[in-house]
Amino acid sequence: MNAPHPRPRPPLQRRATPSRYSIWRLLREGLGGHRGWSRAWAKASPRPRYRVVIVGGGGHGLSTAFHLAAEHGITDVAVLERGPLGLGNVGRNTTIIRSNYFHPDNIRFYELSLRLWERLERELNFNAMVSQRGTLNLFHTEAQRDLFTRRANQMRLLGVDAEAVGPAEVRRLVPLADLDNGRYPVLGGFLQRRGGTVRHDAVAWGYARAASAAGVDIVEHCEVKGLAVTHGRVSGVETSGGFIAADTVCLAVAGHSSVLAATAELKLPIESHVLQAFVSEPVKPVLDVVLTYGAGHFYVSQSDKGGLVFGGAIDGYNTYGQRGTLPMAEEVAAAAVTLLPALARLKVLRQWGGVMDMTMDGSPIISKTNIEGLILNGGWCYGGFKAIPAGGLTTAHLIAHGVPHPAAAHLDLGRFAAGCTVDERGIGPFPYLH
């Protein structure tokens, strides 16, 4: 048998195409001591000019880049990220996916996202640990039950799964919950079985790998300092590594949209707020749905490592500090032990904060701006994670075709001046209350 003939070295490619991940590959690499794995995405250094520059290598930026390449064949694209990938909000959320909204346009948008989550791993050839374990929202009063039932009916009219369940079913699903609390007894729940969780880091890595393989440059440690605008048209971005010219610039920097927009003298209907999240010490499986409390702001799921991942509402005043303050931590902990008294003895392992774009109606923005060539993907409030696939798909559509994707047309910036806000909870223009 001939010794394997060394193949002529192929001309230096801009990037090595990662080979497919599969069980066979895993076995083969395992036999080789796992020394054969290559980088998941190429470490690109930026070129001086691109057709599209995406600012922000978070979930939405990477998803937009992937969809631009995969669906529109636009690969002259750079994603600029100021740190390493995955350390922004894509790695700071509580990983919940669901489409149980009330406004029909929102239901359609988030349902598109949920359907994309369902095929994400096949599409990206990446294990993102998509787990459709169900999301269960509890209700504690008759008025709340009517509201949730109305929401469930609204969803079912649009062909989305939702069901109301009684206390017996809640007890079966969550044996840990105290249903007979004297003040807030649980009357039932609103269940979306297709909701669940996704491993958030894997979402960033999977999209980055797929986008990079398709030819997108993913540039880490490149901070965008400002937007360059000439005669009302965006011409590029000033970065820590110099100027990069672009025909289209897409902002995907939720939390800091206002800061970058201000460099182009653009004011947005956004305030920045901090949302905290918490992880407990790991315990044996105790909770196999995503559970939300109806008598306070609290949501919890159990990670595969065993830690309970939970959070509550935003701290409630403008901030860019990626940390939280104690009053909200106390409120979340109080809600946690009211609903799940057994948690009282659990220790919190980690606590952190992420900065959110809170919009004036609580709904996101995927839109052109009054600066030609500048596209905004932002205003995700604290629901950006679940929207990553649909946010990227619809933003890519807007960049490629110049018109909004039908599923995201209601998220245009013009809705505020036109009086067509998408205010899910009917709160009004008070971001700190959304």
Next chain:
Amino acid sequence: MLRIPCPWCGLRDESEFRYRGDATRRRPAAEAGIDAFNAYVYERDNPRDWHSEWWLHVAGCRRLLKVVRHTLTHEIRSVEPGADPQGAERSR
């Protein structure tokens, strides 16, 4: 945890206060037009810098305070009695 020096009650914890948003906005004249009202109702500077904002001391003197606070460090530079109820948001 913020501690806000209320001119009437002294240094108090943030949990005694209710946030009421950006204190720099001024209601335009009635005939100012849609763009002026859109800017007033919806658009915000949202600076990563010093921010002038309303706080209502709900669990204290129930007065409206105008606080200048840094949105990154949370340092409070000045607190003065809020004399301009016209600019404050009166929701719930």
